[in-house]
Amino acid sequence: MTARTLYDMELSGNCYKVRLFCALLGLDVALEPVDLMAGAHKQSPFIDLNPFGQVPVLQDGDVVLRDSQAILVYLARKYGGENWLPTDPVGMASVVNWLMVAENEIARGPGDARLHDKFGFPVDADGARANAASILGLLETHLEENEWLALDRPTIADIACMPYVALGHEGGVPLDSYPAIQAWVGRIKALPGFVAMPAL
Amino acid sequence: MTARTLYDMELSGNCYKVRLFCALLGLDVALEPVDLMAGAHKQSPFIDLNPFGQVPVLQDGDVVLRDSQAILVYLARKYGGENWLPTDPVGMASVVNWLMVAENEIARGPGDARLHDKFGFPVDADGARANAASILGLLETHLEENEWLALDRPTIADIACMPYVALGHEGGVPLDSYPAIQAWVGRIKALPGFVAMPAL
Incomplete structure (x- = not known):
C-alpha cells in the first residue's frame, strides 16, 4: 500500500506531468481517477481537496498539493536532491x-x-x-x-x-x-x- | 554605482513586483525604462536580453533573468535566506x-x-x-x-x-x-x- 495518491485524469497533460515525474524518480503512486465529464472535480469530496476544482492533486501522506508545476517542485525537492531542481x-x-x-x-x-x-x-x-x-x-x-x-x-x-x-x-x-x-x-x-x- | 538593473515599465504590475521586492529586501536597483509604446521591447538591444520581448528583465551582475515570478525566486534565494521562499x-x-x-x-x-x-x-x-x-x-x-x-x-x-x-x-x-x-x-x-x- 502506498500513501501517495494522484487524483488523475488520463488525458490531462498536467496529470501526465506528475505521472511521468514519479516514474522518472522511481516513486510508486496510486492513481485515483476523477470523472471530469460527470463534474466530479467541482463537487465534494474533490473540491474539498482543491477548491480550484482542477486536476491534478497529489496527496503524499498528510501533504495535499494542487497545480502540476507546484507538485513537480514538491517532488523534486523531496525526492530528487539537487538533480531536478537545484537550490542555488x-x-x-x-x-x-x-x-x-x-x-x-x-x-x-x-x-x-x-x-x-x-x-x-x-x-x-x-x-x-x-x-x-x-x-x-x-x-x-x-x-x-x-x-x-x-x-x-x-x-x-x-x-x-x-x-x-x-x-x-x-x-x-x-x-x-x-x-x-x-x-x-x-x-x-x-x-x-x-x-x-x-x-x- | 549598482550593477543591478531592472528593465522596467512604470505601469506594469509585473515590473512593480520586482521594484517592491527589492525595496522590501533593502536592495538598490537601477531602473532602465523600456519604451513599450515605441516597441522598444521587440527590438535590439532589449530583445537580445529577452527573446520573449517582455518586461521585466533583471540584470544582476552577469545574471540576466526574465519573468517576474522567476525574478522573485532569484532575489528570494540570493538575498532573502529562508524568509521569503523556504527550501523545504x-x-x-x-x-x-x-x-x-x-x-x-x-x-x-x-x-x-x-x-x-x-x-x-x-x-x-x-x-x-x-x-x-x-x-x-x-x-x-x-x-x-x-x-x-x-x-x-x-x-x-x-x-x-x-x-x-x-x-x-x-x-x-x-x-x-x-x-x-x-x-x-x-x-x-x-x-x-x-x-x-x-x-x-
Missing part, C-alpha cells in the same frame, strides 16, 4: 522561468488549442494557435542551442513544458516544422523510466 | 503554487481585464472579468482564514499575487465586495520598506 539562486530561477512558460505561454498556446479541438472548450482557437506559433518559435530557437531547457541536464522545466507541446497536434499545432523541439521530445522519451500517455 | 519541499511548493496562480488565474483574470480597459489590448474582456470573479472568490475564501497566502508570514507568493489584484479597478474589477482581500492588501502595504505604484 540562478539554477532555481532558471528552472522556475520555464515552469512559468508552461503555466502561461504553453497553456495559452498549444494547451488552449487542444482544449478547443479535442474537448470542445469555448476558447479562442485562432488566438491560441497564434500564441502557439509564437512560443514554439521561441522554443525552437532555444533548443537549437541547448539540449535541455533550463540547465545542462534534464530538470522539471523539461517535464513541465513537454506534454502540451508534444500534444499540440491534437489542437492543430503539429511539430513538423520544429526539428529541434522534436529532438528534445525524443531526448525526454529516452530518459530511463519514461512513461507515455495517449496520443504522445 | 512543502514550504517551497506552497509558495510556488501561488506563483502559478499569479502567472495563470490572476493574469487571465484581473490582469487581462486591465490590459483591455487601460491599454486597449484586444482580449476578451468579459471572459477576463468572469475569470477575475472566480479567482477573487477563491482568494477571498482563502484569506478569510489565512493572514498570508502561502505560509504564516509574507512570502513572494503575496508579492506575486497582490499587484494585479489590487489594480483590478483599472479593469472593471473593484474589490468592494472582497473585504478579506482588501485587508490582505493593507497588510502588504504596511510591510517595512513598502513602495507603491500609480493607481495602487
